[in-house]
Amino acid sequence: RGRGIVILVPVYRSIIMPTLTTTDTIRETAKKVIENCDISEEDQKSLKLLDTEESAPLLVLQSLLKYSQQLEDTPKYLYQLLKGSTPYVFIPPPKPRDPVLEKRVQKLRAEMENRQYRKMVRNIIEPRGISRIKDSMELRDATSQMSVGVNIIVTMFSCFIVGWYLGTKFFDDDVLGMCTGIICLIIGMMIDMWLFVINASTLDKHLEKQHKKRNKESKLLPNYQ
Secondary structure (H helix, E strand, O other): OOOOOOOOOOOOOOOOOOEEEOOHHHHHHHHHHHHHOOOOHHHHHHHHHHHOOOEEEHHHHHHHHHHHOOOOOOOOOHHHHOOOOOEOOOOOOOOOOOHHHHHHHHHHHHHHHHHHHHHHHOOOOOOHHHHHHHHHHHHHHHHHHHHHHHHHHHHHHHHHHHHHHHHHHHHOOHHHHHHHHHHHHHHHHHHHHHHHHHHHHHHHHHHHHHHHHHHHHOOOOOOOO
16 A cells, blocks of 8 residues: 655744833943954844834843853843833834825814904903994984984875865865875885985895905804804
8 A cells, every 4th residue: 555645834923022122231241242252244234223122122132131041140030131121012103194184174263263362351351442343333324213213204295285285275174184194104205215215224234244245255264143
């Protein structure tokens, strides 16, 4: 019977060697090993880097321990060599941000800060200029209302006089003349009120459009209203 031949193929797995921080003990040991031991050129380069680098692979430290055991006043065991050393974690520096994105972020941050500022000072700060504007607007509203009232009274009085005069002349009777005057007074008052409502509605629409336009143009300006 034939015998089978079994071939064993070793499977190698990639092993990531840990990295440890360098300490004064490691640096002093490396200096003594370089000065007193006969080491290869490759090991010498690796050990010289321990004096300047912040960390070192565990494989290099094991090689250092092998040479250190040949000397007298140096660590003989790994725990002695690694005393005070900790695992080293490399934190890469943050990538530079896109200038366009950074500009947009700053704009959004400024808008958010302005909104918070407006909320804080809404009922606290009122500049003198805005106070004067509010006073002038209130005075203008009072004057406008007074002029409207005077205009209605004058219109009613004028319509009554005209109606009374025409009624007296047409009917040749004072009572019918007064009735005609009252009817003309009512008609004139209704026409005046109708014109007032149309003008007020048109003005409100115009002011609302202006207010929306100002809000779009000055989003980043503090709002004290």
